[in-house]
Amino acid sequence: MTGHLIGEKELIESVGHLEVAVLRRWIDLGWVLPHQDGESLRFDASDVARVRLIFELHYELRIEEDSMSVVLSLMDQLYEARCCLRALMSAVAAQPEEVRARISDLAKAKG
Amino acid sequence: MVDPYEVLGVGRAATQEEIRKAYRRLAKKYHPDLNPDDKGAEARFKEIAAAYDIVGDEQKRARFDNGEIDASGAERQRPEREFYRQHAETGPGFKYERRWQGSAPEGEEDLFAQIFGERGARVRARGADAAYTMSVAFTEAVTGAKKRVTMPDGKTLDITIPAGLHDGQMLRLRGQGHPGFGGGEPGDALVAVHVEPHPIFRRDGNNIRSVLPVTPGEALAGAKVRVATVSGPVQLAVPKGSNTGRILRLRGKGVPSAHGTGDHLVELQVVLPEHPDDELVRSITEWEGKHPYDPRNRQGAQA
Numbered sequence: 085m086t087g088h089l090i091g092e093k094e095l096i097e098s099v100g101h102l103e104v105a106v107l108r109r110w111i112d113l114g115w116v117l118p119h120q121d122g123e124s125l126r127f128d129a130s131d132v133a134r135v136r137l138i139f140e141l142h143y144e145l146r147i148e149e150d151s152m153s154v155v156l157s158l159m160d161q162l163y164e165a166r167c168c169l170r171a172l173m174s175a176v177a178a179q180p181e182e183v184r185a186r187i188s189d190l191a192k193a194k195g
Numbered sequence: 196m197v198d199p200y201e202v203l204g205v206g207r208a209a210t211q212e213e214i215r216k217a218y219r220r221l222a223k224k225y226h227p228d229l230n231p232d233d234k235g236a237e238a239r240f241k242e243i244a245a246a247y248d249i250v251g252d253e254q255k256r257a258r259f260d261n262g263e264i265d266a267s268g269a270e271r272q273r274p275e276r277e278f279y280r281q282h283a284e285t286g287p288g289f290k291y292e293r294r295w296q297g298s299a300p301e302g303e304e305d306l307f308a309q310i311f312g313e314r315g316a317r318v319r320a321r322g323a324d325a326a327y328t329m330s331v332a333f334t335e336a337v338t339g340a341k342k343r344v345t346m347p348d349g350k351t352l353d354i355t356i357p358a359g360l361h362d363g364q365m366l367r368l369r370g371q372g373h374p375g376f377g378g379g380e381p382g383d384a385l386v387a388v389h390v391e392p393h394p395i396f397r398r399d400g401n402n403i404r405s406v407l408p409v410t411p412g413e414a415l416a417g418a419k420v421r422v423a424t425v426s427g428p429v430q431l432a433v434p435k436g437s438n439t440g441r442i443l444r445l446r447g448k449g450v451p452s453a454h455g456t457g458d459h460l461v462e463l464q465v466v467l468p469e470h471p472d473d474e475l476v477r478s479i480t481e482w483e484g485k486h487p488y489d490p491r492n493r494q495g496a497q498a
Contacts, residue, residue, distance in 0.1 A: 117290060130282035134291065137228050137279040145219050145226070159229060163283040164292045166231060182348065183373065186323060 089119060089126035098132065099139055110138060113149075115156055199246035199259070199266055207260070211253055218247040228279040237278070322373035322382035329354070329386055333393035336360040337403070337425045337450050352384055358451040359401065362390040395423060401450040401457030407443075408466045409433055424448040424459050431461060439465045 096102050110116045111125070116135055118125040127135070138156070141147045147155055176187055200207055203217045221243045223229070230236040249266060250256040258264050283289060327346045335342075339358030345351045352371055360366075365387050372382025390398075397404045403425055413420065417435035421428050424445060431443060441463045449457025468475070 130279075130285075130290065133277060133279040133282045136276075141226075145223050147223075155229070159283075160291050162231065163280070163289070166284065167289065167292065186373070 089121075089128055090132065092118075092125050092127070095127050095132060095135060099136055101143075102135070102139055107135065110135070113153070115152070197242065197246075197266070199250045202242055202246035203250065205250075211251075211256075214247070214250055218243065218251060222247075228283075231280045231284065320376040320379045322375040322379065324382040325350070325372040325384050327352070327384060327386045328389065330389045330391050331356055331360070332391055333396055333398075334425050336362075336388070336390040337396075337398075339451075350384075352386070354386060356388065360388060360390065362388075362398075364388050396425060398450065399460070401452045401454070403449045403457065403459045405459070405461055406464050407431070407433075407461045408464050409437070411465055411467065414438065414463065414465045422459075422461055425450075433463065437463050439463060 090098075092104070092107070096104060096107065107116070111118060115138055116127075116131055118127050118131055120126075138152065141155065142152060176184055179187070200209070203214060203221065205214055205217045209217070222240065225233075225236045225240040225243060227233075227237040227240055245266070248255070249259050249264070255264065259266070283291065325348075327350075329344055329346075331340065331342070335356055337359065339360070340356045342354045342356060343351060344354055350371075352368060354366065354368065356366075365385055368384040368386065370381045371384035374381050395405045405423070407420070407422055409418070409420065412418075413433055414437050415435070417437070418433045419430050420433055422431040422445070426448060429445060429448065431445065433443070437443075443461045443463065445459035445461060447456050448459035451457075
């Protein structure tokens, strides 16, 4: 999901108060993964939302760099698990009634 | 709108630092991106942010305290925003999904690979066994039969009842259970078979037992009588002078098994006519008067 890509300057402007050096640091830390377009960086909508989130967590909620790595790691794992769960749920939903009942029974027995 | 002090859980006399701390604590707790499952988190978070917009700013707070602005004014100033979770929920294949795997403990595979397999390789799982019960007639269980049965779940099974099947025996029909997953083989159908009782025959191991009623005349003089067996009627010679309880063996008319076929054991039962007339009663009593015998003496003191 790429969609519309914006440059670094546009991103900084849309977030407001974000310094280029700080953004570069986040990219170095692997918190943000922009697309590389020759020399320049391009950001898609998910990068922009992620930069806003990190900005908010850091500047407003005072989550520092070390803690931020933990928070983002847990958050990414959470979303991946949710994605996986949703994919599983739709696969289960496509099964006949008796298979769904069996899966439900097994899940309850083990959960 | 609710009172911003109440939203943040602080008193009106709280210092700016206390308000800031309260805000951070609540905002971390209710941040929608950190609570993707909590539908109420977003509304709660917005309320907290709106409250902080007013009392987090010393000047705005003073104006609010003086009644110059109300809480709803500040609320409108915050534009609709989009949260990160709206993007993160678009996967699988979302680009921020797998990048932490480098630091994952060794051997810990990523979830998708664990569940769906990697690079086209799919999880293959054998289907589960399906349990059924059915009844068969006594003679079908003895001689064996092929049956097509529709189970309560709508599944039709072609079942071969092996000769000599026991009551309660479990039949396993390979591949007739639930379908497999990802090309895995289907499970088996496990059919518990109940053998219905028979009005005449009784099973005793591989032998069949039945009771054969005969008249006193047949018992005394001997006779050839028709007897039902599991493999059809046969002629049985009742020897002269056979008494009630005598057992006659019909070889090979029992239950087939790996160790040979069992026998049919016929127990004779001498039966008087239902309404004995005077003639019969008189002649027998007269005969007994001349030839007394005690049928109980063999039982001794037990009687």
